[in-house]
Amino acid sequence: MVIRYRKLRAILWTALCWQCVSSTLTSNTILQNTTHVSQNAARQTLAEVSFAERTSVDNLLENYAKAKDRLTQLLRHDYGNEYYAMIFEPGSSRGRTVIQPPGGFDVLSNSWDRLKARIMIKLIDVLRSPTPQPFVWATGGHSSAAGHGNFYDESYTAVLTRNVKQIFEAVGMQFIGRNYAMGGSDAAPEAAWCNEEIFGTDLDVLVWDYGMTDGRDVSKMAMYCYRAALNPSKPACIALHCGKPSQQPRASALRTLEQLGATVLISNENVLEQCMDAIPESQGISDYELQKMPLYVRHFKCGGLVESGDPYCGAEKYNHTDCTQRKFMAKWHQGWRFHALHGNLMALFLTELVGDALQSLKDSTQSLEDLQKDLIREENERYDLLTTSPLPTYFEDMVKDRGDLQLEHIFKSPNFCHTARVPAEIRHKGILTGGPPGDLFHYDEGVPEGQARNVENDSEFMWLVQDPTTRQKCDIPLNLDNKDYFYVKGMDGKKKLILPNDAEVSEYGRGQTPIGLIAMCLSVCDWGKCPKGDVQIEQYEQNEGTIEINGQKVTGFTKIGRCSFLRHGDGHYFTPNSDFQV
Known part of the structure; x- marks a missing residue:
């Protein structure tokens, strides 16, 4: 898969599948253990x-x-x-x-x-x-x-x-x-x-x-x-x-x-x-009575409002023992x-x-061996029923103007997903980048965004880039979710992604020949405010960037939610190369 942009910046939030390409990003580092919570x-x-x-x-x-x-x-x-x-x-x-x-x-x-x-x-x-x-x-x-x-x-x-x-x-x-x-x-x-x-x-x-x-x-x-x-x-x-x-x-x-x-x-x-x-009221009682209340119900409800209101339910909603200026302590979060x-x-x-x-x-009156065999057989029979039954009708409205897209392929067939988001097992295990296995806190974090923006990428592949917007510094682990992404900018020229890589085939392959249906999920700009030069689907449709699949130019897109299926002149299905890759 070759991608070229004429704009200065584009984020391909790509978790690419055989039938679907989607993207994501995430990264980083967290320690362990934390709070005043008594359940240590x-x-x-x-x-x-x-x-x-x-x-x-x-x-x-x-x-x-x-x-x-x-x-x-x-x-x-x-x-x-x-x-x-x-x-x-x-x-x-x-x-x-x-x-x-x-x-x-x-x-x-x-x-x-x-x-x-x-x-x-x-x-x-x-x-x-x-x-x-x-x-x-x-x-x-x-x-x-x-x-x-x-x-x-x-x-x-x-x-x-x-x-x-x-x-x-x-x-x-x-x-x-x-x-x-x-x-x-x-x-x-x-x-x-x-x-x-x-x-x-x-x-x-x-x-x-x-x-x-x-x-x-x-x-x-x-x-x-x-x-x-x-x-x-x-x-x-x-x-x-x-x-x-x-x-x-x-x-x-x-x-x-x-x-x-x-x-x-x-x-x-x-x-x-x-x-x-059943949570008791913290409003209208003395400080002495408040202090006698167990910690897990104290300051939980004030005036009928959960985690809000006076005297302290709003102020004590979050744990203030450390990193008191951390992000996301919003009213809509619990x-x-x-x-x-x-x-x-x-x-x-x-x-x-x-x-x-x-x-x-x-x-049970059965032997454990016979009982287990029956339970496994019943589970497999339900799985077979699911895979052989027609799709639920409410899936039909999720993809408009499908053309040659087959719903069975979109919703039922297995796929590979080349996703940059974390937390994700594909990142933690080193499968995405071919690195050594890691864990929730240790994995290939990719290239810092500042470097990706300002330094020319002299490799033939798109960079895996850290999204800095949700990362926080604290000795105690905070949120682990980060929308990392695959990235190419105007000065980089053509860059590639190979889907699936050998590690993905080994981990997720089921011995089936790929059909070449690809979906792409671009990164979502916070609050819909994309930076100058960002390339989204609308810019592709105006020829402000180009995508090729094994030498075949992408000429259009069919949207499904935040993702889009790639299209060429004759339809949605691209021909894999001799290694069954795009």
């Missing part, structure tokens, strides 16, 4: 139980009960006995009601049971092997889901990970939480197409938390969860924070996917509202108490699921 590692981490202590279902049930009691005591300490009962256990655990199947619990083969079955499969492996079985939860979402304004370890995904970790360790499993939410992003098409490269191919749960950016466009959530279900690891997709006005249409779309075989769940907005209603509450609710949800899985194992 010493309190929540249960040492991994030995293999001898988990060789029977009864052993696991005993270990689970002890770990669940420790989690309960932790929450009672943080919220106080009175408020714990009101918020988390008003008669029964909120973990049983805060997340639900879109069609309800009475539906045969509902998604609660499907996710429970997945945990049962892993628990049977636990009983056979001394190696802990991983359970991977990844959060996709907008800036609030990323925890903007807070320390990274205060996000609800971090709270969930710390507090539910002991439950999974008690039964021989390793809980892995990934907060890969990205400020200012929506669920589709880019994140949907790129879910393997961003979130991973080892997922058990992928969260949709894009309500603020997707708005009422239910099709974006549907595409995101549909593509998640096609991930080789067959994860559950959980839609969080939908908002009451959008609860029913989102549940309806997810129910369609559930009927097609996907495992999909949705947060119960009524339960979330009841939890918030503070640390909100994240703690919702992370703890998710921890209770998973705790109940693990308990159900253990009880189902105990109650």
Whole structure:
């Protein structure tokens, strides 16, 4: 792929796929651990139980009960006995009601049971092997889901990970939480197409938390969860924070996917509202009474307003122990108490699921081997149903004037995604740039933007460039999401991207011949204000830049959301070279 611009600056936010090209960027550096939050590692981490202590279902049930009691005591300490009962256990655990199947619990083969079955499969492996079985939860979402304004370890995904970790360790499993939410992003098409490269191919749960950016466009959530279900690891997709006005249409779309075989769940907005209603008032009481309130409910609600109002709810919304001038402490972002509450609710949800899985194992009359075979067979049958069923009709309106574009290719077929955004597994593992494997905090960060703007690129390839707008300096990790990008400027002349590279084929290839359908996602300018010289699709259409695919000139674009399919004179499908690359 060769790109030439006549303008001075263009950002190609490109995560290129075989059928879709999309781009992204991110980078950088963060340490670990942080806050005044009382749930520190010493309190929540249960040492991994030995293999001898988990060789029977009864052993696991005993270990689970002890770990669940420790989690309960932790929450009672943080919220106080009175408020714990009101918020988390008003008669029964909120973990049983805060997340639900879109069609309800009475539906045969509902998604609660499907996710429970997945945990049962892993628990049977636990009983056979001394190696802990991983359970991977990844959060996709907008800036609030990323925890903007807070320390990274205060996000609800971090709270969930710390507090539910002991439950999974008690039964021989390793809980892995990934907060890969990205400020200012929506669920589709880019994140949907790129879910393997961003979130991973080892997922058990992928969260949709894009309500603020997707708005009422239910099709974006549907595409995101549909593509998640096609991930080789067959994860559950959980839609969080939908908002009451959008609860029913989102549940309806997810129910369609559930009927097609996907495992999909949705947060119960009524339960979330009841939890918030149970938060005590901090307004109208004495300072002495305020100081007696547990930290996790003190200054949470003032005059009926959550994280707002006097005396201190607005002022104490964010943690001011360090880096007090950090970015993104905005009114539309949630503070640390909100994240703690919702992370703890998710921890209770998973705790109940693990308990159900253990009880189902105990109650089963089958041998563990036969039971596991049946559960795996049923999961594969649902996956086959999903891949062979016609596409949901609401996808048809996402691409206008399709020409020769085939919807099955756009929404169902596998693709490669060459994305620069971080956090992303493709960056952390060194797959994007061919470097050594790293991790969340250590990876090839690319070229600083200042250098990219002012220094001529004398290589034949586009530079991977750091976006500086969201990076912050603090000894305690803040937000990790950065919109890095691929870049070429006027003085550079022609520059290339090769898609896919050898590492991408090795990691994400499925042995299928590429069909040469390419989509491109340009970087989004903050608040729509692009710098002088920036080249967007409109400038391409006015011949202010050129793109070639294996010598074939791109002559037009077909938009889908923030991305565009590339077109030549005879249609959208380009011919790969002898190495099946563009």
